[in-house]
Amino acid sequence: MKVGLFIPCYINQLYPQVGIATLELLEKLNVDVGYPYGQTCCGQPMANSGYENESVGACQNFVENFKDFDYIVTPSGSCAYHVKKHYNIIEQTDDVVNVRNKTYELCDFIVNILKIKHIGASFPHKVGVHKSCHGLRGLRLGSCSENVGTEYSYIDELLQEVSGVELVTLTRKDECCGFGGTFAVTEEAISVKMGKDRIQDHLDSGAEVITATDTSCLMHLEGLITRNKQPLKVLHIAEILNSTI
Template sequence: MQVALFIPCYIDQLYPRVGMATLKILERRGCDVVFPSTQTCCGQPMANTGCSSDAKPLAERFLEIFSPYQYVVAPSGSCVAMVRRHYDEYLEGRPGFAELKAKTFELCEFLVDVMKVDAWGGAYPHKVGLHSSCHGLRELEMGKPSERVGPAFSKPLRLLEMIDQIELVDPKRPDECCGFGGTFAVAEEAVSCMMGTDRLRDHLGAGAEVLTAADMSCLMHLQGLGKRQQMPLQIKHIAEILNESEAKS
């Protein structure tokens, strides 16, 4: 199974350990992983601020770079949602675009839906809170948001539950936004900070020692708030937890 790693800008520049953890997880499962070195930003920051003319060339570049590969996997729900849900504006009708959308996955959904992982080796003896990021939850349908009727499910939670000795804690509002929202955190700084602080307090109140998510952008926002307020909460991408637990087995 050939997998092209799509690593978001902020992970590449600030959290490369998340990209390395993703690589190790996929390689242990026999994937032939490649990293196209010419990849650039997916264009999400530009699109979110209404700069469509700036986002379009990046979408076209993404199609050109990643079309040749069997699968495209990224440790970021928001970036994958950009490709699958928002590239239509720029690429509708282009050769290979429909196939690109169908083969681009966030890491957790790739492990659950494509690789059909049903067991995980190793242990992680910590109390962990899962932040369900908005894009993954509501655009990729990686879990059931509270506003929808139906049986509860969560693909990231399903993977975490396979790890031995992990204790998953339940915040009072499990699918509330962290307040980051990309440029929203700049344009509405006070509101963004209040939302993020509220999320941190909810998880701390539930007893979390470690806070995780499938989006490092959300965790970057929460990490900054927690550090400034000296909150006793570790921040780790879910790929880091999955990799650490498995590496110790």
């Protein structure tokens, strides 16, 4: 099994440590990982802003880079969801269909393809999980509070096996953080307010660290936490799963 590692554009440029943790983690789990150099972005920033047509080049570049892998794994629920859901705007060749089917968010891949839950990580902290919306309600990485049915969460399942992690209980367990791509700028007031409210919920629940499957949500929350000098650390789930004492 050959896995193509997709590192989203903003992680590549601004949060390389998340990419590094993802790669190291997959290698620890004995996955044969390849990283195609020509990759850029899934196209989501343009598409969610209403410029789907401007994202066609990015989509094609994505497929070109990843078409030969058995799986494509990325530390972003949002980007994985975009590939799966919105790559209907380019011609549905076998490669495109294949890439859409084989793209996985990291936790999803570990739990459902590798079928591993115990990674052997250690992280002795109180952790609040921010359930990023596209992973939760798009990829169904867990049950959401709106739906009625069996409760589950791949992220929680993995974290529960990490030695020392104490998961805190939030008042609103899956409310959006307010990032939303260009929404963060075009609806600045609401975006900031949503972020502040999420952070407060984590603080009130006694979390020391906020984690998520998506660095985009975390970048927004971290921006507020840093500006307001709040006692919270922000880490991508890959960084926690990759940590050992």
